[in-house]
Amino acid sequence: MQVPAQVEYEKAASVEHALALLDRYGPAARVLAGGHSLIPMMKLRLAQPETLVDINGLTELAYLRAADGELRIGALTRHAELLGSAAAGAHFAILHDAERVIADPVVRNWGTIGGSLCQADPSEDLSAAFAALKATMVIRGPDGTRTVPAREFHTAPYETVVAPGELLTEIRIPIRPGGGSAYEKVGRRVGDWPVGAAGVAIWLAGDTITDAGIGLTAVGARHFAAAEAEDFLRGAAASEENFARAGEIAAEHCRPVSDQRGPAAYKRHLAAELTARALRRAAGRARGEVT
Ligand SMILES: Cc1cc2nc3c(=O)[nH]c(=O)nc-3n(C[C@H](O)[C@H](O)[C@H](O)COP(=O)(O)OP(=O)(O)OC[C@H]3O[C@@H](n4cnc5c(N)ncnc54)[C@H](O)[C@@H]3O)c2cc1C
Numbered sequence: 001m002q003v004p005a006q007v008e009y010e011k012a013a014s015v016e017h018a019l020a021l022l023d024r025y026g027p028a029a030r031v032l033a034g035g036h037s038l039i040p041m042m043k044l045r046l047a048q049p050e051t052l053v054d055i056n057g058l059t060e061l062a063y064l065r066a067a068d069g070e071l072r073i074g075a076l077t078r079h080a081e082l083l084g085s086a087a088a089g090a091h092f093a094i095l096h097d098a099e100r101v102i103a104d105p106v107v108r109n110w111g112t113i114g115g116s117l118c119q120a121d122p123s124e125d126l127s128a129a130f131a132a133l134k135a136t137m138v139i140r141g142p143d144g145t146r147t148v149p150a151r152e153f154h155t156a157p158y159e160t161v162v163a164p165g166e167l168l169t170e171i172r173i174p175i176r177p178g179g180g181s182a183y184e185k186v187g188r189r190v191g192d193w194p195v196g197a198a199g200v201a202i203w204l205a206g207d208t209i210t211d212a213g214i215g216l217t218a219v220g221a222r223h224f225a226a227a228e229a230e231d232f233l234r235g236a237a238a239s240e241e242n243f244a245r246a247g248e249i250a251a252e253h254c255r256p257v258s259d260q261r262g263p264a265a266y267k268r269h270l271a272a273e274l275t276a277r278a279l280r281r282a283a284g285r286a287r288g289e290v291t
Contacts, residue, residue, distance in 0.1 A: 004042035008051040015140060018055050018167060023142055025051040027164040032056070033076060033115035036107050061114070061169055064088055073171040075114025080105070082113060092173060093285055094181035094199050098129045101183075104191040114168045122157045123193045123261075128215030129183055131224040132199040135173045141166035151223040179203040179211075180286030184274040188261060194218045195261045196270030198226075198250070200278035202238070204286045209233045212279075214246070219271045220255030226275065228253050238283045247276035 008025070012018035022029050030049035032038060033056065041047040055061065061076035066087040073082065082088055083099035102108060102116075102125050116126050117137070130150040137148045139162055148161050150171075155161060162168050185197035199215040212233040214226040229250040236242045256267035 002043035004039070005045065005048050007042070007049060009054065010051060011054045011057055013057060015058060015060060015167065015169065018053055018058065019140065019142060019165070021051075021053045022165045022167070025053070029053055029164070031118070031167065033118075034078070034107075034111040035115075036103075036111040037115060037119040037121070055167070066091060066175065069175050071173045071175060073113055073173075075112065075117075075168045075170060077113045079103070079108035079111050079113065079116070083108065091175050092129075092133060092181050092201075094129050094132060094183045094201060094282070095126075097181075097183035098125045098185070098197075098199065101125070101185045101187065101191075107191075113171060117153065117171070118160055118162055118168055120154050120156075120158050120160045121193075122220070123218035125183070125185065125194060125197060125217060127154065127224045128197055128217035128221075129199040130171060130173070130215070132181065132201045132213040132215035133173045134201075134213050135171050137168060138170035138172065139166050140169045145169075147172075151225050154224065176203060178205075178286065180282040180284065182278045182281035182285060184278045184281070186270055186274065193261070196256075196267045196274060198271065198274035198278045200275070200282040202233075202279065202282045202286055204238055204283065207238050209236050209238050209242075209283075212246075214250060214275060214278075216250060216254065216271055216275070218256075218261070219251075219267045220257060221250070221253070221271070222255075226250035226253060226271075229275065233279075240280070243276045243279040243283075244272075246279060247272035247274075250275040 028050035032052040061074040063074040089096040135150040181201040183199040201213040203211045229246040251272035256264040
């Protein structure tokens, strides 16, 4: 039986209280959100925090709001709430595409958006979606609030810019009219982590691409993004040929590794194919087609 080491437990009553607790217990304290990643890691002794600061009571961090040209997602929002949000789906179909294929209902019902991002697994789905959407992360700490672009949030596998003593509190996504978005994933089985996945947001003027965001996960993409493929698409025609070429460029700049989910060459192939598929579907949505 896997049993975590002895740990102290504190339940935060507000964001300020959580920050005070993190300050009091120092770097050996860890935030507990849904616990779907942290608790298994504690059972395996891969994480051995001395104190857990439980933020599940912080309803002030559980919200989805579309206002003032932004979708704002509180860090304690559950995956299931994001999947169930009509506002999120209406503005960003990519988020519903991604949430439909993240884990299973048990994980989605309690796992949080903030926990997923802070876990910073290199195969995490929403990191690619938020990279595509050029989201901004809001972080609160003892010295106040700071914002970080999604593409600067992860510093290494399982590492982020969120320092001990800080909390990720919100994700902000700019709402820009006229766009379309989509997420394409290949996993070994339903509810599994991706072997590879691509998310796309695209904006068109007639048949010309005015802007594009491409996120990739599980394939060793720098900052979960395909910046070179985005550069290629900006100003190009929204054509099958260009979508395929953008996929090739995205794949060329990945650094996938062979592991139990598949060989590196297959993951590189997925990066190309899934980018092209997501571009096709996102462009269809931008044109108002039902896809
Ligand atoms: C069976 C299973 C299948 C899964 N499949 C997928 C999948 O297909 N795709 C995918 O992307 N993910 C998948 N996951 C991951 C799942 O989405 C995450 O485990 C979960 O959502 C993490 O969120 P949590 O709220 O449980 O975080 P926790 O486990 O509570 O926390 C994770 C880490 O983040 C820190 N943390 C949490 N919230 C904050 C915060 N607000 N500020 C600062 N630090 C914070 C914690 O201290 C901890 O280090 C799967 C997980 C399981 C168990």
